[in-house]
Amino acid sequence: MKLPLPTRKKASPVDGNGDDPAAPVEQAGPSKAEKRAAMKTAAIHHSAEGGATAAGWVDQRVNASGIYTALLTRKVPKGTNWFYTLGSATMFIFAMQAITGVFLSMYYTPSATQAYASIAHLTNDVFMGEFVRGLHKWGASLMIILIFLHMARTFFFGAYKYPRELNWVIGVVLIILTMVMGLTGYLLPFDQRSFWATIVANNITASGPVVGPYLADFLRAGPDFSATTLSRFYALHMLAVPGLIGALIGAHLFLVVKLGTTAPPWVRAARPKGARPTEMVAAGVPVAVSDGPDAPDAAPANGAGPEGAAEEAGESTPDDAGPDGEVSA
Ligand code: HEM
Numbered sequence: 577m578k579l580p581l582p583t584r585k586k587a588s589p590v591d592g593n594g595d596d597p598a599a600p601v602e603q604a605g606p607s608k609a610e611k612r613a614a615m616k617t618a619a620i621h622h623s624a625e626g627g628a629t630a631a632g633w634v635d636q637r638v639n640a641s642g643i644y645t646a647l648l649t650r651k652v653p654k655g656t657n658w659f660y661t662l663g664s665a666t667m668f669i670f671a672m673q674a675i676t677g678v679f680l681s682m683y684y685t686p687s688a689t690q691a692y693a694s695i696a697h698l699t700n701d702v703f704m705g706e707f708v709r710g711l712h713k714w715g716a717s718l719m720i721i722l723i724f725l726h727m728a729r730t731f732f733f734g735a736y737k738y739p740r741e742l743n744w745v746i747g748v749v750l751i752i753l754t755m756v757m758g759l760t761g762y763l764l765p766f767d768q769r770s771f772w773a774t775i776v777a778n779n780i781t782a783s784g785p786v787v788g789p790y791l792a793d794f795l796r797a798g799p800d801f802s803a804t805t806l807s808r809f810y811a812l813h814m815l816a817v818p819g820l821i822g823a824l825i826g827a828h829l830f831l832v833v834k835l836g837t838t839a840p841p842w843v844r845a846a847r848p849k850g851a852r853p854t855e856m857v858a859a860g861v862p863v864a865v866s867d868g869p870d871a872p873d874a875a876p877a878n879g880a881g882p883e884g885a886a887e888e889a890g891e892s893t894p895d896d897a898g899p900d901g902e903v904s905a
Pocket residue numbers: 659660661662663664666667670723726727730733735736740743744745746747748750751754821825828832836837838839
């Protein structure tokens with residue numbers, strides 16, 4: 577049995593009760609608290625039904641349908657465009673790197689004497705080995721390109737501002753870790769080019785301020801650039817860094833779902849009740865516009881106040897009904 581979800585009614589200035597235009601206008605839809613209560617009841621009801629099938633049994637325990645709804649049917653602001661797919665594209669490439677990396681690791685030997693030979697064997701003899709290696713190698717460059725484009729998108733759309741600063745900071749750590757993946761992976765074939773290039777990179781690291789020399793020592797894993805360095809890079813590349821990236825992507829997505837995405841800067845947000853039209857703000861008109869009983873008596877002449885709220889109104893959060901412009905993803 578399906579429980580009806582609350583729908584939002586639009587109030588009209590004349591049809592309060594259908595006959596009498598002077599009668600009080602009907603309130604617009606249920607309140608936020610009422611909606612939450614109805615959704616909670618529906619969720620409890622659905623989870624009670626969950627035991628009926630195997631999928632329902634799992635869903636009841638892990639709330640997979642809730643996660644699916646939050647990720648794939650969340651509301652996004654009006655004006656959302658292809659630039660918003662760059663984060664997902666980065667994530668897709670990360671997943672591809674993880675999968676191809678697992679297959680490469682089945683043939684790779686992390687030893688200074690055998691690494692090169694194991695890669696040569698993988699490339700020349702193993703079925704589809706060259707293809708999988710190629711995917712992993714090109715994927716590494718593509719991930720760096722996509723992550724930078726995604727960062728540029730969030731920067732130019734002002735998505736780093738309140739309340740998404742933490743997601744920006746997580747993103748900065750992600751971009752550093754992605755570059756560490758590139759550095760540590762480059763050494764693994766242990767051929768002439770990767771060996772000498774990594775020595776250069778290590779020397780550059782050592783020249784960094786304060787932590788530089790310590791970091792370079794840690795990466796070199798000994799007085800010389802040797803077999804221990806390869807083991808260290810291998811452990812970082814296979815385990816530590818991908819694990820961290822995976823965990824941080826989880827936190828990053830959690831915040832995206834929790835906070836919603838930022839509307840493109842060219843999408844004009846809805847004017848909140850009581851705020852003056854932009855033209856009046858620009859002209860320095862100090863009187864308030866009466867949009868209803870909640871309108872303020874006098875708006876500040878510098879236009880401070882409503883704009884911030886208006887900006888937020890143009891964005892989507894899963895909890896809010898949001899402006900009319902919102903569409904489902
Ligand atoms: C492994 C790397 C990354 C993955 C998989 C990833 C994934 C995503 C996804 C799927 C979204 C939501 C949709 C979108 O806007 O594309 C998103 C949003 C966001 N990302 Fe990333 N991201 C990564 C790296 C970064 C970096 C390097 C930064 C910045 C330094 C960053 C900052 C943000 C911000 C601020 C948002 C919120 C966007 C908004 O509110 O419109 N991310 N990320």
